[in-house]
Amino acid sequence: MSDAAVPTVSLEGIHKVFGEVHALRGVDLTIGKGEVCVAIGPSGSGKSTLLRCINQIEKISAGRVRINGELQGYDERNGRLHEISPRRIARQRRKTGMVFQRFNLFPHKTALENVTEGPTQVKRIPKAVALKRGRELLDRVGLVDLADRYPNQLSGGQQQRVAIARALAMDPEVMLFDEPTSALDPELVGEVLDVIKDLARSGMTMMLVTHEIGFAREVGDHLVLMDHGVIIEEGAPKEMLERPKNPRTQAFLSKVL
Amino acid sequence: MSLITSKTVPGNVAVSRHQGDEVVFNEVVPRKHPGRWIGVALLVILVSQFVHSAIVNPNFHWDVFAEYLFAPQVISGVGWTLFLTVAAMILAIVCAIILVLMRDSDNPIFQWLAWLWIWFFRGTPLYTQLLFWGLVAVLFPRISLSIPFGPEIIGVPTQWVITAGVAALLGLGLNESAYLAEIFRAGFKAIDRGQTEAAQAIGMSRAQIWWRILMPQAMRTIIPPTGNETIGMLKGTSLVLAVPFTLDLMFATNAIANRLYLPVPLLMVAAFWYLVVTSILMIGQFYLERHFGKGQDYVETRHV
Secondary structure, three states, rough: OOOOOOOOOEEEEEEEOOOOOOEEEEEEEEEOOOOEEEOOOOOOOOOHHHHHHHHOOOOOOEEEEOOOOOEOOOOOOOOOEEEHHHHHHHHHHHHEEEEOOOOOOOOOHHHHHHHHHHHHHOOOHHHHHHHHHHHHHHOOOOOOOOOOOOOOHHHHHHHHHHHHHHHHHHOOOOOEEEEOOOOOOOHHHHHHHHHHHHHHOOOOOOEOOOOOOOHHHOOOEEEEEEEEEEEEEEEOOHHHOOOOHHHHHHHHHHHHO | OOOOOEEEEOEEEEEEEEEEEEEEEEOOOOOOOOHHHHHHHHHHHHHHHHHHHHHHHHHHHHHHHHHOOOOOHHHHHHHHHHHHHHHHHHHHHHHHHHHHHHHHHHHHHHHHHHHHHHHHHHHOOHHHHHHHHHHHHOOOOOEEEEEOOOOOEEEEEEEHOHHHHHHHHHHHHHHHHHHHHHHHHHHHOOOOOOHHHHHHHHOOHHHHHHHHHHHHHHHHHHHHHHHHHHHHHHHHHHHHHHOOOOOHHHHHHHHHHHHHOOOHHHHHHHHHHHHHHHHHHHHHHHHHHHHHOOOOOOOOOOOO
């Protein structure tokens, strides 16, 4: 499936309407295999919504989402979209791993159980295999010693690293990070960014919504600036941060840099 | 004045005064609470006076109380009351789970039916419902499967199916299911939306999300009010005389009291057994709460 011509994620003309609010107004974006795409922009600009449309937590109002060329959420026949079953949606979601701003670990399960929940319940991998893999993943995020702790017994940074391991356990094609460090105390941000940096280096395809501009410059291959539900500028991070073309990009950067 | 530093231990924070390496913990003289001691003394006097007067008061007929405390009708009444409580609660819990799932489903027919059920069973008195279940055999003499407006295919007399026991069980259980459904719904509503999203993101199905992620967390908030309802049900079983179902504890003690013309000692017998059963149920509730609170309410803090 890893045809170089087929991007891992392809968004075509995405619109999202929440009642009166037109949150996304026609977004086109492609993320190639192994690419790290970073979305920045003022709050309310639609970047988190866009991320949530990729794994169908939000249903799109217009446009097409494709992962490895496969249309997400619908079947298209004779130019019409047909709803697909919840089972198929769940199957499609396995291709994306998501990391949330507020971690969303399962509080009644230990760190290790959080990581093995998907593999054992969704992929039906034997428990012994899943536990072994779960420990490896926790080791990768530097938490194997805390495997038996409950989320309440972990710091915010540790919880977010467990959440990353939980998403990785499903072997996703693309990892989505929704402001992964926004809910953390400043001194804990670094440990989470280090894990994400390590992932980027390993060739994982990722889309990241963040306010950490320095981090975006360091790990991003592709930087996207969103405002009022559209992409107003995109390109290579260094180029764009140093010589922004759009005056609104300049205005935003002058506030956050 | 020596150096004051704070030392952080994983899991908790201890602030202490350092002298070299040895920690000298603050010795604190506890506050005195003279008012509490006076209160305790007063209460002891009042309670002992009350107990004494109850013991020596001939109107309580403690001999009759002792005689009937373990009488066979009473013990069998305790058994039936306990059975009705547990069976009706199980029926109610099963119905309530179905109702919650129906209300949460995206099928409008299910949503509407669940709403109607809760509206009806919560909106009419339990006593009336029990009377109705007792009268079902009169209102509908035969339960049968038939072609609509056509001939009967198979049928039985209603009184074979809806006996007094079944009527009591249905009356108590279905009424309770409406209340429990609301308690369960509140329990599920209290869970952060992010939990469902996180479970969806790893590809879990709807059923898996309900059973493995939401239900265990909802149980935490559902158990205390459900314990309340169970204890309410225990005492609510005394209403089954409306059916009439005549084997429960309250009916048994009332029957004896009416025969002896001594209501008070037999009320005490009934109260005693209701307290015993309530205490047993409370112990069960404690263990259930501990089980479902793991990771949140009952976390052993371990230092690594």
